[in-house]
Amino acid sequence: xxxxxxxxxxxxxxxxxxxxxxxxxxxxxxxxxxxxxxxxxxxxxxxxxxxxxxxxxxxxxxxxxxxxxxxxxxxxxxxxxxxxxxxxxxxxxxxxxxxxxxxxxxxxxxxxxxxxxxxxxxxxxxxxxxxxxxxxxxxxxxxxxxxxxxxxxxxxxxxxxxxxxxxxxxxxxxxxxxxxxxxxxxxxxxxxxxxxxxxxxxxxxx
Numbered sequence: 190x191x192x193x194x195x196x197x198x199x200x201x202x203x204x205x206x207x208x209x210x211x212x213x214x215x216x217x218x219x220x221x222x223x224x225x226x227x228x229x230x231x232x233x234x235x236x237x238x239x240x241x242x243x244x245x246x247x248x249x250x251x252x253x254x255x256x257x258x259x260x261x262x263x264x265x266x267x268x269x270x271x272x273x274x275x276x277x278x279x280x281x282x283x284x285x286x287x288x289x290x291x292x293x294x295x296x297x298x299x300x301x302x303x304x305x306x307x308x309x310x311x312x313x314x315x316x317x318x319x320x321x322x323x324x325x326x327x328x329x330x331x332x333x334x335x336x337x338x339x340x341x342x343x344x345x346x347x348x349x350x351x352x353x354x355x356x357x358x359x360x361x362x363x364x365x366x367x368x369x370x371x372x373x374x375x376x377x378x379x380x381x382x383x384x385x386x387x388x389x390x391x392x393x394x395x
Contacts, residue, residue: 238271280311286313350383
């Protein structure tokens, strides 16, 4: 999480309330049915975005951007674009995993959209955190436990290094048709994943 205000986006799929902890000053966008999750948790979003195909009743007293049902962007991706327009560079997405697999995959691709534009995004749910990493590195503390997997997003990723995990890699080339980075493990030491050129999808237990 960034030290600057984060942009929280809440979708309509399952949300783990104990993991949803925005700070004062963070910006909260409800993507369609995500509004009902926020309402149950006692939060009022700064903005509600969607075509409202998964919400029982459009609320009053909330800033709303109504989208057409037929569109190129998902509700979540549109919310990300609005957050970027407001200057946010750190996005935390809840309610974006589980349910329909195509929606989950769309949200993972949205993480790549964020990374391609020099920002950071995390998709949280189902006991998992997912992020996209482009031409950079991500570090993990020795307190992390469980499984971590690293996948190539796009045709190829060059100069991939995995350090401090059970199965290290040095200057490796990952491709989208060979899941060599699946099911690595934290081992109680500080870890790091880096890529010189390309985009990785990284997911770990939380």
